[in-house]
Amino acid sequence: MLSGVSISAVRRVMDESLFSDPGLLYATRDMSGNRRAEFMAGRICAARSLRKMGVVAAFPLPGRNRQPVWPTGVLGSISHCSTTAVAVATAQSRYCALGVDVEPLIGPAIAQQIQRSICRDEELIGLERSVPGRKLALTLLFSAKEALFKALFPQVGGFKDFYAAEFFACEARSLVLRLTQDWNSQWLAGKKVKVRYAWRGEDVFSAVYLSRTGN
Numbered sequence: 001m002l003s004g005v006s007i008s009a010v011r012r013v014m015d016e017s018l019f020s021d022p023g024l025l026y027a028t029r030d031m032s033g034n035r036r037a038e039f040m041a042g043r044i045c046a047a048r049s050l051r052k053m054g055v056v057a058a059f060p061l062p063g064r065n066r067q068p069v070w071p072t073g074v075l076g077s078i079s080h081c082s083t084t085a086v087a088v089a090t091a092q093s094r095y096c097a098l099g100v101d102v103e104p105l106i107g108p109a110i111a112q113q114i115q116r117s118i119c120r121d122e123e124l125i126g127l128e129r130s131v132p133g134r135k136l137a138l139t140l141l142f143s144a145k146e147a148l149f150k151a152l153f154p155q156v157g158g159f160k161d162f163y164a165a166e167f168f169a170c171e172a173r174s175l176v177l178r179l180t181q182d183w184n185s186q187w188l189a190g191k192k193v194k195v196r197y198a199w200r201g202e203d204v205f206s207a208v209y210l211s212r213t214g215n
């Protein structure tokens with residue numbers, strides 16, 4: 001079963017007492033105030049997700065590639081923006097991949113700047129058949145690709161740019177991405193992955209969760 005937690009209003013959670021955790025203090029020693037607030041909010045969500053699973057553990061610390069290091073047997077993922085943090089966790093015995101992302105609606109100026117690094121025009125045109133408007137489509141596609149990257153990173157172990165997967169199809173409250181290259185010996189070009197999504201106000205939440213039974 002998935003255990004998911006999100007927190008709104010990142011700055012309010014700054015009052016919580018996790019600031020005495022030595023590992024987190026060390027991990028955040030060089031972070032700016034805003035960055036630290038988001039990081040801590042993500043860790044609070046992570047701890048709550050773990051607790052919901054019945055796992056009592058230290059906060060997941062960042063690994064060498066910035067990925068959160070979860071307790072043995074747990075898969076998890078964290079995302080945050082200036083107002084919201086979210087984390088999900090589950091048992092590795094039941095799921096083989098888990099990734100989450102929250103993304104505020106991308107404004108037109110930024111959309112223009114980053115579009116080319118996120119996707120081909122054809123992908124957006126395809127997505128716009130189901131998601132109205134360039135801003136919504138780009139924000140969703142960006143978020144979906146980041147959720148995919150986070151979900152596969154523990155198995156792939158390396159960086160993949162945004163052209164390593166492409167929009168393939170839209171389904172109810174989900175879209176399907178297709179890998180455009182081999183990510184490793186198991187995640188080969190052509191493989192399709194469903195990304196669930198939901199809008200809350202102007203934020204989109206995307207999640208990839210792949211159960212071992214294929215459901």
Ligand SMILES: CC(C)(COP(=O)(O)OP(=O)(O)OC[C@H]1O[C@@H](n2cnc3c(N)ncnc32)[C@H](O)[C@@H]1OP(=O)(O)O)[C@@H](O)C(=O)NCCC(=O)NCCS
Pocket residue numbers: 038039042062065066067068077078079080081100101102145146147148149150151153154159160161162163164165
């Ligand atoms: C790593 C990345 C996905 C994070 O996304 P972001 O929009 O910057 O930030 P988010 O708030 O959504 O997520 C940040 C959290 O992701 C997690 N994260 C970072 N690197 C990660 C990795 N390699 N694997 C899994 N999770 C990772 C961390 O928990 C991080 O929060 P923290 O630094 O406070 O611990 C992004 O910075 C990146 O490098 N993207 C390029 C790779 C990519 O997405 N390719 C698309 C392939 S189709």
